[in-house]
Amino acid sequence: MLAFTIRRLVQSLGVMLAVSLIAFVMFTFVGDPVDQMVGLETTIEERNALREQLGLNDPTPIQFLRFVGNAIQGDFGISYQFKRPVATILGERMPATLELALVSAILSLILGIPMGVYTALRRESLLSKLFLTISLVGVSLPTFLIGIIFIFVFAVLLQILPSFGRGEVVDMGWWSTGLLTGSGLKALIMPAITLALFQMTLIMRLVRAEMLEVLRTDYIKFGRARGLRNRAINFGHALKNTMVPVITIAGLQIGSIIAFAIITETVFQWPGMGLLFLQAVQNVDIPIMAAYLLLIAFLFVIINMAVDLLYVVVDPRIRIGGGEE
Amino acid sequence: MSIVQTAERRSLIARMRDTDIWHSFVRNKIVMLAAFVTAVFFLAALFAPLVSPHNPFDLATLSLMDSLMQPVWLEESDPRFLLGTDDQGRDLLSAIIYGARISLAVGFASVAFAAVLGISLGLLAGYMGGRTDAIIMRIADVQLTFPSILIALLIDGSVRGIFGGAFNREDSAFYVLVVAIGLSFWVQYARTVRSSTLVEKNKEYVQAARLIGLHPIKIMLRHVLPNVTGPVLVIATINLALAIITEATLSFLGVGIPSTQPSLGTLIRIGNDFLFSGEWWITIFPGIALAVLALAINLLGDWLRDVLNPRLR
Numbered sequence: 001m002l003a004f005t006i007r008r009l010v011q012s013l014g015v016m017l018a019v020s021l022i023a024f025v026m027f028t029f030v031g032d033p034v035d036q037m038v039g040l041e042t043t044i045e046e047r048n049a050l051r052e053q054l055g056l057n058d059p060t061p062i063q064f065l066r067f068v069g070n071a072i073q074g075d076f077g078i079s080y081q082f083k084r085p086v087a088t089i090l091g092e093r094m095p096a097t098l099e100l101a102l103v104s105a106i107l108s109l110i111l112g113i114p115m116g117v118y119t120a121l122r123r124e125s126l127l128s129k130l131f132l133t134i135s136l137v138g139v140s141l142p143t144f145l146i147g148i149i150f151i152f153v154f155a156v157l158l159q160i161l162p163s164f165g166r167g168e169v170v171d172m173g174w175w176s177t178g179l180l181t182g183s184g185l186k187a188l189i190m191p192a193i194t195l196a197l198f199q200m201t202l203i204m205r206l207v208r209a210e211m212l213e214v215l216r217t218d219y220i221k222f223g224r225a226r227g228l229r230n231r232a233i234n235f236g237h238a239l240k241n242t243m244v245p246v247i248t249i250a251g252l253q254i255g256s257i258i259a260f261a262i263i264t265e266t267v268f269q270w271p272g273m274g275l276l277f278l279q280a281v282q283n284v285d286i287p288i289m290a291a292y293l294l295l296i297a298f299l300f301v302i303i304n305m306a307v308d309l310l311y312v313v314v315d316p317r318i319r320i321g322g323g324e325e
Numbered sequence: 326m327s328i329v330q331t332a333e334r335r336s337l338i339a340r341m342r343d344t345d346i347w348h349s350f351v352r353n354k355i356v357m358l359a360a361f362v363t364a365v366f367f368l369a370a371l372f373a374p375l376v377s378p379h380n381p382f383d384l385a386t387l388s389l390m391d392s393l394m395q396p397v398w399l400e401e402s403d404p405r406f407l408l409g410t411d412d413q414g415r416d417l418l419s420a421i422i423y424g425a426r427i428s429l430a431v432g433f434a435s436v437a438f439a440a441v442l443g444i445s446l447g448l449l450a451g452y453m454g455g456r457t458d459a460i461i462m463r464i465a466d467v468q469l470t471f472p473s474i475l476i477a478l479l480i481d482g483s484v485r486g487i488f489g490g491a492f493n494r495e496d497s498a499f500y501v502l503v504v505a506i507g508l509s510f511w512v513q514y515a516r517t518v519r520s521s522t523l524v525e526k527n528k529e530y531v532q533a534a535r536l537i538g539l540h541p542i543k544i545m546l547r548h549v550l551p552n553v554t555g556p557v558l559v560i561a562t563i564n565l566a567l568a569i570i571t572e573a574t575l576s577f578l579g580v581g582i583p584s585t586q587p588s589l590g591t592l593i594r595i596g597n598d599f600l601f602s603g604e605w606w607i608t609i610f611p612g613i614a615l616a617v618l619a620l621a622i623n624l625l626g627d628w629l630r631d632v633l634n635p636r637l638r
Contacts, residue, residue, distance in 0.1 A: 015467055026483055136627075140620035142570045144577045145593065145612045152600055152609070163601070252470070259472040266578055281482035281580055289482055300470050 097272030116207025438507030443514025451522025
């Protein structure tokens with residue numbers, strides 16, 4: 001177990017290094033940082049002095065090492081647009097995104113899994129067909145379109161929900177939360193549902209497919225032959241055995257929820273990291289783009305490791321050790 | 326003997342009518358509808374200048390007097406504009422047809438780009454093995470953990486940084502989108518092709534080809550490639566819908582096709598500004614067009630996957 005954890009750690013470090021190399025390449029070769037930082041009147045001498053001071057004349061490997069060193073300490077440089085440290089800006093924006101992502105993830109799990117189980121057990125029922133149709137529509141409708149339709153119906157026509165922003169937030173040290181105020185919760189409803197819909201359909205389809213597969217196996221038939229109650233078979237045996245792939249996908253989905261939050265945050269003008277990243281892409285604000293990339297990669301690596309370790313807990317058949325990944 | 330001969334003499338259409346695919350197609354009403362809708366979109370996009378009532382890009386025919394007209398079944402409308410007009414007085418139906426043309430063009434081009442790249446790398450990885458394989462598949466693994474929309478956004482942003490001002494012209498925006506979307510989709514093709522190449526390369530015909538001293542590239546292209554491209558069609562169909570959605574999303578986010586030559590996503594973005602003032606049709610109609618197109622292609626893709634994969638039946 002320890003050896004496995006260490007090997008996963010080393011692999012994750014490799015991934016992080018690769019991503020930081022990409023971030024570094026973007027940082028260094030896309031646009032000229034000096035151009036972005038000085039005004040038009042700056043003389044060439046001053047520019048060169050700044051270049052020297054920033055260490056841009058050093059050999060590339062040394063620059064890379066310095067970049068990684070700074071990143072580990074949470075220093076991602078100064079944003080070109082806002083002229084403030086990137087880490088501070090990201091820190092301000094992070095709570096909004098994480099709250100939105102967390103609520104959506106929980107929503108998609110508590111709706112997706114029961115719907116998947118139901119459609120697998122009652123394949124021919126009308127409700128199952130309805131669920132499946134909705135899921136197909138959910139996959140085909142782009143996230144931003146769902147958001148726009150929500151805004152049109154609930155904010156423009158019915159005027160019962162706010163169309164943008166986070167509502168009132170409560171500051172708790174470095175964390176600001178919208179979960180404790182009425183307007184904050186109200187503002188969260190539409191973005192969270194928009195973000196959760198796509199993941200929910202995915203989880204539902206996955207649980208359904210896995211359940212159908214498991215229900216066909218011999219041990220389920222044998223369980224029925226022994227006269228176990230349906231509920232014990234369906235939930236005690238079948239559902240439990242579908243959980244390994246579901247955990248994998250759910251884990252990976254948390255990552256894509258954060259990525260899809262870019263779209264949702266833009267539609268609802270939700271003041272999170274995704275909106276910040278999009279503005280960075282539009283204005284070629286490389287420090288923010290690079291920092292966001294690193295942050296997302298870090299989250300992904302952590303989630304992937306957690307998922308791998310969870311396997312062992314969920315499925316005792318998976319033996320740790322051995323040469324296989 | 327005679328049976329074989331008659332089989333050979335039958336026309337291509339007659340032979341097609343005998344396949345499983347055709348039978349499954351005829352029996353499935355929803356799939357036929359999806360195919361019909363897709364065909365309508367393709368034809369309309371292909372012949373956009375002929376079928377659309379106005380040319381939305383011909384500035385001479387535009388008049389601000391016609392701006393923000395409602396669809397014909399509402400009061401403030403003009404029979405010339407079936408679905409109403411946008412803020413510049415462009416006929417919305419024509420704009421949607423031209424928009425679908427651009428969306429489909431980006432979709433096809435990026436899927437083709439992703440497929441060529443993915444198939445080549447997958448072939449190379451599977452056939453060469455060893456270090457080549459390890460490097461390519463590691464890159465694929467790392468990329469697969471990131472959602473494609475994020476990768477497309479990053480590539481898009483980087484290209485803007487490198488080329489600066491030149492980016493804002495419509496023609497370059499098109500290519501940037503194709504590259505960004507294509508690069509974010511190649512992994513699936515590479516993995517599929519690699520795994521079937523691993524099987525094929527140990528078969529006798531490949532060993533025979535190697536034995537007579539053919540160049541590895543020739544073996545890969547002439548002998549292995551035709552035998553591993555089967556599943557690619559299914560992936561490509563499903564990817565086409567995804568690529569169209571990704572294009573629309575990027576354009577909606579303001580980093581895709583600029584508003585002088587709007588795609589469906591750009592139209593939705595333009596219309597979004599008018600949603601609150603009550604001009605809903607500028608957003609909703611392009612949105613419906615996009616959703617219907619994506620749904621139809623998705624349905625076709627799902628059906629194709631089920632038909633071509635006997636294990637699932």
